[in-house]
Amino acid sequence: MTDFKDLDPVLHSQLRLAVISLLISVKDADFTYLKEKTDATAGNLSVQLQKLKEAGYIEIEKSFRDNYPLTNCRITKQGIKAFELYVNNLQSYLTIKKPSR
Amino acid sequence: MDTYSEKWSGEESLAIIQSMIKRARNEFGENGHLYLIWGYVVLICSVVQFVLLRFFRYENHSLVWMFTWVALIYQIIYLTKKARKRKVKTYTADTIQQIWMVFAVLMIMICFILGFQLKGESVRLYAPVILCLYGMPTFLTGRILQFKPLILGGIICWLLSVLSLFLSNDFQILMYGVAVIAAWIIPGYMLKKKFNSIADD
Numbered sequence: 001m002t003d004f005k006d007l008d009p010v011l012h013s014q015l016r017l018a019v020i021s022l023l024i025s026v027k028d029a030d031f032t033y034l035k036e037k038t039d040a041t042a043g044n045l046s047v048q049l050q051k052l053k054e055a056g057y058i059e060i061e062k063s064f065r066d067n068y069p070l071t072n073c074r075i076t077k078q079g080i081k082a083f084e085l086y087v088n089n090l091q092s093y094l095t096i097k098k099p100s101r
Numbered sequence: 102m103d104t105y106s107e108k109w110s111g112e113e114s115l116a117i118i119q120s121m122i123k124r125a126r127n128e129f130g131e132n133g134h135l136y137l138i139w140g141y142v143v144l145i146c147s148v149v150q151f152v153l154l155r156f157f158r159y160e161n162h163s164l165v166w167m168f169t170w171v172a173l174i175y176q177i178i179y180l181t182k183k184a185r186k187r188k189v190k191t192y193t194a195d196t197i198q199q200i201w202m203v204f205a206v207l208m209i210m211i212c213f214i215l216g217f218q219l220k221g222e223s224v225r226l227y228a229p230v231i232l233c234l235y236g237m238p239t240f241l242t243g244r245i246l247q248f249k250p251l252i253l254g255g256i257i258c259w260l261l262s263v264l265s266l267f268l269s270n271d272f273q274i275l276m277y278g279v280a281v282i283a284a285w286i287i288p289g290y291m292l293k294k295k296f297n298s299i300a301d302d
Binding site (some may be wrong): 007014017018032033038065066090093094 | 125126187190191194
């Protein structure tokens with residue numbers, strides 16, 4: 001039986017979940033793209049990306065393009081597994097919750 | 102997203118996942134530009150070669166295809182510039198890129214094999230084989246993008262490939278032009294229109 005608190009705390013944050021949901025759908029994405037799609041502020045997004053990186057869920061590649069810094073992100077295998085587990089747990093949580101409504 | 106509260110429901114989690122996946126899926130990066138460039142280049146080469154061969158009996162009629170090198174150089178510059186501006190790479194775009202790379206490799210290899218193995222006898226084989234090849238990436242790209250004009254264009258290439266078996270050498274060459282009108286030029290304009298309408302939204 002899945003409890004709401006069993007959901008992965010790294011992914012159970014609105015912005016981190018949004019980032020992972022985007023990265024699972026594309027091969028890679030840069031910081032600007034993630035910022036545009038999530039409507040997040042640059043500061044908050046930076047912090048959350050760092051947390052995802054520390055958890056091993058994403059890879060961050062920093063480089064330069066036309067003298068401007070470029071941050072490219074992609075989901076790791078560990079990140080895909082964590083996302084799948086999160087969705088499965090969420091599904092069972094919602095299934096359990098439904099009859100009691 | 103910064104108006105984020107600690108207490109949120111499972112339904113909200115699901116809504117975030119759905120909305121982000123939908124936003125990423127709406128990435129339509131194909132503007133039809135290269136389809137139009139290559140379409141017109143092949144069309145011009147095909148018509149010019151046909152005219153040189155049929156009306157002028159010009160011996161070096163196939164030299165006109167050297168023009169494709171210009172298109173190739175343009176393509177490399179265009180794609181390099183596009184890659185610099187790229188914010189995201191989708192699996193769809195990546196797969197389509199691989200398909201067109203395979204097409205380019207197959208084109209070079211098959212033309213080389215036909216020329217090497219059959220020498221002058223291979224002339225009548227080029228059009229049916231190349232038209233067959235044109236159909237493959239066009240059809241697959243159409244399937245991946247779920248874009249019917251490209252699917253239809255691919256099928257037309259295959260039909261023209263069969264038809265070209267029954268045509269004389271000069272009309273075989275003209276079939277390249279007909280093929281690219283159906284497979285690249287018309288779908289290219291439609292892709293451009295679709296891309297612009299999405300960008301305007």
